[in-house]
Amino acid sequence: xxxxxxxxxxxxxxxxxxxxxxxxxxxxxxxxxxxxxxxxxxxxxxxxxxxxxxxxxxxxxxxxxxxxxxxxxxxxxxxxxxxxxxxxxxxxxxxxxxxxxxxxxxxxxxxxxxxxxxxxxxxxxxxxxxxxxxxxxxxxxxxxxxxxxxxxxxxxxxxxxxxxxxxxxxxxxxxxxxxxxxxxxxxxxxxxxxxxxxxxxxxxxxxxxxxxxxxxxxxxxxxxxxxxxxxxxxxxxxxxxxxxxxxxxxxx
Ligand code: NAD
Numbered sequence: 250x251x252x253x254x255x256x257x258x259x260x261x262x263x264x265x266x267x268x269x270x271x272x273x274x275x276x277x278x279x280x281x282x283x284x285x286x287x288x289x290x291x292x293x294x295x296x297x298x299x300x301x302x303x304x305x306x307x308x309x310x311x312x313x314x315x316x317x318x319x320x321x322x323x324x325x326x327x328x329x330x331x332x333x334x335x336x337x338x339x340x341x342x343x344x345x346x347x348x349x350x351x352x353x354x355x356x357x358x359x360x361x362x363x364x365x366x367x368x369x370x371x372x373x374x375x376x377x378x379x380x381x382x383x384x385x386x387x388x389x390x391x392x393x394x395x396x397x398x399x400x401x402x403x404x405x406x407x408x409x410x411x412x413x414x415x416x417x418x419x420x421x422x423x424x425x426x427x428x429x430x431x432x433x434x435x436x437x438x439x440x441x442x443x444x445x446x447x448x449x450x451x452x453x454x455x456x457x458x459x460x461x462x463x464x465x466x467x468x469x470x471x472x473x474x475x476x477x478x479x480x481x482x483x484x485x486x487x488x489x490x491x492x493x494x495x496x497x498x499x500x501x
Contacts, residue, residue: 253483257282260333261480262326264316264373265343267294269442270392273469274340274476279307281477283338286329288314308333316343316369322376335384338480339377341370342392346407359406366410367417374421374432382428389425390479391418393434395495411436415491422489431488433479438495440467462497 261278265271266287279285279302287295287309295311302309310332314325329336344366347358370391381387396404397411414434421432439461441449448454449466458466475492478484493499 253485254477254481255282256338256477256481259337259480260284260286260329260335261338261340262286262288262312262329262336262377263340263342264288264314264369266298267291269444270437270440270469270472271340271342272298273472274342275309276302277470277473277476278338278340278480279309280305281481283480284308284310284333286325286333286336287311288325288329288343290315314373316341316373317364319372319376322372326376326380330380336377336380337387339373339387339389340392340476340480341373341390343369344392344410346404348403350403351405354406362406363410363413366407367413370414370417374417378421378425378428378430378432381430382425385429387430388480388484389421389430389432390476391415391432391434393418393436393491395436395438395493395498397434397436398491398493398499418491419489426488431479431484433484433487433489434491435472435475435479436491436493436495437472438467438493438498440469440472442469460498460501461495462501465496467494467496 261283263271263275266275267289275285292311292313299309312325312328315321393414394411396408397415400408418434475494
């Protein structure tokens with residue numbers, strides 16, 4: 250493997266790191282050599298992951314961050330940088346979905362999804378980019394979704410948020426190239442995690458899996474290649490792009 254994939258000496262911050270894909274991203278970045286700031290609203294939920302990374306020889310710190318609160322975002326970057334040094338890689342992973350028919354979607358549902366999935370990435374992305382620009386280098390990875398490029402029913406606010414996040418990624422990539430900051434999106438397809446696993450064993454879930462050309466769900470570690478590519482210097486000539494990892498879902 251090219252040593253351009255090596256993250257030794259770099260610091261990465263992952264939002265929403267307490268479970269699911271975010272916890273997986275943190276493990277993967279740590280195993281590639283990065284010091285990892287684990288960010289979540291409740292830091293006590295990060296204790297086990299921090300211990301696990303440290304037991305494997307890695308370096309991690311837990312920081313409190315609510316991505317929809319600008320003061321909390323700023324304080325989390327301060328805490329991460331104090332513990333681990335300047336943040337070189339931001340993974341904007343925190344995200345939520347409200348599953349409801351469009352006609353029943355409330356303003357509160359809409360705001361919670363757009364605030365977390367879009368405004369949260371703007372706030373953390375801007376905070377990271379300002380600091381990275383001062384050092385003329387950094388990589389921001391926005392976790393989008395295939396549902397930012399296609400739609401399914403009952404997820405209108407989620408699909409809209411992820412489509413907007415892809416456009417935000419392109420705008421940030423365009424503007425921040427001059428200051429050495431790269432911004433790309435990673436768009437997963439259907440990835441099995443503890444919170445969605447049960448659904449995929451229902452008739453509706455099984456039908457959905459049959460619609461994926463590879464006829465199987467992705468696993469968290471199927472995102473490792475794209476994550477390490479975008480986080481590392483191996484992608485030094487990539488910005489403003491979307492890397493999709495979906496078993497062929499989007500071409501079906
Ligand atoms: P998850 O619900 O397991 O994890 C989401 C994390 O975000 C949780 O730790 C949650 O606490 C955190 N979070 C929510 N609101 C937050 C806030 N205001 N501040 C800080 N943290 C907050 O979901 P997941 O499946 O691991 O998804 C992670 C990301 O990947 C999301 O952006 C999601 O849209 C995206 N994604 C997931 C899949 C999939 O199949 N699992 C597919 C495509 C995209």
